[in-house]
Amino acid sequence: MLNIHGTTILAIRHKGKMVVAGDGQVTMNNTVIKHHAKKVRRIYNDKIIVGFAGATADALNLFDRLEKKLDRFNGNLTRSAVELAGDWRTDKYLRRLEAILIAVDDSKMFLISGNGDVIEPDEGCISIGSGGVAAQAAALSLLKYTDLEARDIVAEAMKIAASICVYTNDSITIEEM
Numbered sequence: 001m002l003n004i005h006g007t008t009i010l011a012i013r014h015k016g017k018m019v020v021a022g023d024g025q026v027t028m029n030n031t032v033i034k035h036h037a038k039k040v041r042r043i044y045n046d047k048i049i050v051g052f053a054g055a056t057a058d059a060l061n062l063f064d065r066l067e068k069k070l071d072r073f074n075g076n077l078t079r080s081a082v083e084l085a086g087d088w089r090t091d092k093y094l095r096r097l098e099a100i101l102i103a104v105d106d107s108k109m110f111l112i113s114g115n116g117d118v119i120e121p122d123e124g125c126i127s128i129g130s131g132g133v134a135a136q137a138a139a140l141s142l143l144k145y146t147d148l149e150a151r152d153i154v155a156e157a158m159k160i161a162a163s164i165c166v167y168t169n170d171s172i173t174i175e176e177m
Helices: 056-072 077-090 132-145 150-164
Strands: 008-014 017-022 026-028 031-034 040-043 048-054 099-104 109-112 125-129 173-176
Touching (some): 008 048, 008 132, 017 040, 017 048, 017 099, 017 150, 056 077, 077 109, 125 132, 132 150, 150 173
Antiparallel strands (some): 008 017, 017 173, 026 031, 048 099, 099 109
16 A cells, blocks of 8 residues: 655734745655645635645645635635534535645635634634644744744744654745735
């Protein structure tokens, strides 16, 4: 069985900005098979930024489904995320999808999972993936003890995660609102 690992996605809200970053490494078993994967992108007329950890095809399917929910609910991210999580948890086909998402708009930030989770973090910082804990810890520290801009905090936190997690690299995609 092939085990595909990788991904660190980090999102923060700071000084009126929302920033989401993802690394570019994809690893199969003990081999890096891709260095520049794009795991963070904009959807819904560039008003929503999403990032994923897990199976790429599954995540892209979920991006499409989230965008359809956003169309249906006029861009309301909260409602769309709740509806997607509900479908994901209860639908026989969707339950098999192996991915987890972070979605942000200009004011909301959510972790969305197939367990039915729609979690908005208290601290304005959330992460997923193999290096997520390192990235989030670094970001929270930088948020508390520096005066850096949001984009700089995310970039530095992702560098720290890449230096610790073997499934994370420093080829970073950053999207900002």
